[in-house]
Amino acid sequence: MRRTAVVVLLAVWSALYLGGAALAADGGDAAGAADVVKVYVVRTAEQNGGTPDNLALIAARTLGDGNRAGEIFDLNRGRAQADGTALTDPGDLRPGWILRLPEDANGPDVQLAQESGGDGAAQPDGTASTAPDGAGTQPFVQGSQPPTQQGSQAPTQQASNTIVLPLGAVLAGLGAFLLALLTAAIVARQQVRRLFAAMARAIRRLGDPVRRARRLRFRTSLAAAFAGDGESLRTAHGAVAELTARKGHAVHAVSVDDAGVTAWVATADAPPAPWQDLGEARWRRPAGAFAPPAQPAYGTGPQLPSPSLVAVGVDEQGGKVFVDLSRLDGVLSVTGDPGVARDVVQGLLAEVARSKPAVPVAVLQTTGGPAVALPGAMRRIERFDPRPAGASATAREAGTLRAAARLHPLEALLVASGTPTAQEAADLLALCGPGGAGWTALVCGDAQGAHWRWRAAPDGSVEIPLLRLTVTVPA
Template identity: 50%
Template sequence: MSNGAGRPPEHRPRTVSAPSIPRALLHALTTLLAAFLVALAAAGPAGAAPPDDDLVKVFVVQDPARTGGQLATLPSIAAAVLGDPARADEILRLNQGQTQKDGGALTGPGDQLHPGWILRLPQDASGPGVQLARDTSGQGGGTSAPPGSGQPAGPGTGGGQSSTVLTIPLAAAAALLGAVLLALVTAGIVGRRKVRAGWSAAGRALGRLGEPARRRRRLAQRQATGRWFDADAESVRRAYDALGEFAATDRAPERAVHALSVDPREVTVWLSPSETADAPWTNVDGTRWRRPAGAPGPYAPSGTAPAAAAPTAACLVRAGTDADGRPVFVDLSRLDGVLSVTGEKAVARDVVQNLLAEIARTRPGTPVTVLRGAADAPPVLVPPSLRQVPQAGPQAVAAPAPARGTVRAAASRRPLQGLVVVAGTPDGREAAELAALCGPGGAGWTGLVYGGSPDAHWHWYADGEGRVDIPVLDLKVTVPA
């Protein structure tokens, strides 16, 4: 046919109309346009913002009433904004001797930080706690309070000057909003799906480009934690001191402490759900109890160090750091046999490697035997201060007894006599040897497996970010590398 009337519907000419912009897009355009006009009106004739070459990054110490009772410390600030609690000394050097608005000053690493103090940070600090303030050290001293901090300028915070308000230059605001409006209009005309797919692909590509650098930063932070553990003996001493408060007395039997967390401000312990602690300990949840660091219980020992502990005493090791950068100790003598760490293989190996390093620092000479499990498991290095034996020979090993339940409910204390390390999931022969050495009725050794072990009493799970989930404690820690 010569005309279009008899063509099939799919071949009929269609009237081309103006591109339709969906309602949501129109709403976004209207909102952005309103914001653009408000910015123009608010800017007025003020002109450009003051130069920002004297802006510095600061951290404002919050009142504990606004942070759930947690008062910041130099290590916790360094962990939050620098990713490394060991960099607390950098913050100390930047602020040492600077008079704060309440007349106090930071003089040493152990000083308590007061709410309202404004602490200057290194320029690579980042995170939600980082604010910008104006450096007034050349105008009478100190740093002016950052906008929105609620802190007036005063001694040490600007030398009596008023707070500095940061503004966005009018030209920059106009250019930014204009570019956003243009991009949205273009997206509606050209085609939402193609633009959305392009942005998604670009985001994935940028994510892939940034992933190696992010992993390197994460690894560097974990390595810094390992160096911190090597040099920090004070937290170990304080952990054993806190543990002594729950030892058996003529008034009460021993209360099982499965884990501890210590820092200069407070001590936290994980008890069994059925057990309680006396004042000054306060209950945080069903199993966690907390007290201020300077308020030990009435039966606390003084100066109990791991080297002086009896052979049957606990074996505290730092499993890693919690979300606030505090070291978390677990008691290996409460494993009641075997610990199994699964998940990311390299991180699981790091968990076992760190536990060996912890034992080497506090119990040198402990015998260790290594069993080769899965062929693809990364190898473990036994610290030279531990005594590596080629093969452990249990004497008169009895038949394994039935399992007695979960760790928190039924595990009993087993003194650390020796360690069996299994690289990867053990095969049948190695599983039998592990049970003979570490199982119920066995030789009394403790097993550390970075791989699956169904007979283990404790199961930890590692991810690729260096974090380890400890379900029995409802806790996640970052392990050293």
């Protein structure tokens, strides 16, 4: 819009400037060409009572003093007449010549004419006369009849059919026309752009049902893919074990893809080899750079290094993302689309049911919240005691913002199906907050005091702000 306004203003300024300048120049020329002077048309002897005209008689009739004949001669000496001759001898006057008079001339014989400029005689409208030799030249006279020659009436001047336009008017009109074209083009372009944008939106809306169905099928397939992919889980556990075994680095999340492993860590230290620093507290280990020790799948063999590592979804590169529930600081709040928020919580419950089915689960049904279905393998408890059981959390670790979360081992789960009330929020803090009973809460809504807040979108994507990560969750 700013560029369009500048173009229109420049076009307006150009049209006004060029048109005004041309009008001024043309007006000056027209003013110079339209000077009105006083003239006298030399008479024939018959018109003058048998006496030929001479400068003394003309001066006496027009100036009241015959001795001023020299002034008339000086004004007209060498001035070309219509027949191609010029006045060179004061005694040689020819009928029909147009003689210019001094400004104070007056009387019935004084006529007005337009000065043609140059050395030519005064002519109507500044044009040269085409009368033949000896014919009387007809000046532009106000309030008088044209003279006759040899007793016969001279032919009247033919009206011209040619329309003469000043240059300034032509340029001003052309500028206005170009400005109108430019404005119409700009307006039409904007209208066409809006029309195409509206058509694109309409076409996209027509395809929305197909895209939603395809997206839903993809999200539905993720649940089965996670359930049958033990290799990605073992790779994620191996990466966590490798980083925590060396310097005890806290790992909040891991993404596993065919090209390698990405870990979100809570430290500003440089990564150990072969890990690479990607910035924003992310480390990357290419595939094949390290062979992690074999780890058993869910619930078998020795204790996994991070028993609360669960799959959340896939990132934009197709990597499977795992988060450590023990580092949620007790409360996870999933806001945004209620249906997708419920899918997030149910997906986490399904992961916990596969890895730690003995973890008890209590459901806090809130008003208006989506119903959350618990996996059949999980042990559900109907009543729970919100009294604190002593602080089981370790001291907060130094490092980035993610290090503000306490290590909170997964001992029991509390699921809130919607935004809790003030009393329910107090119960959540008593159970899951610092110094609480060691529970971990999964809330489908806004929970005050939650350290981890995820935002769910209607298309099934979930934003995890603390990790600067967006994933697509199973349905």
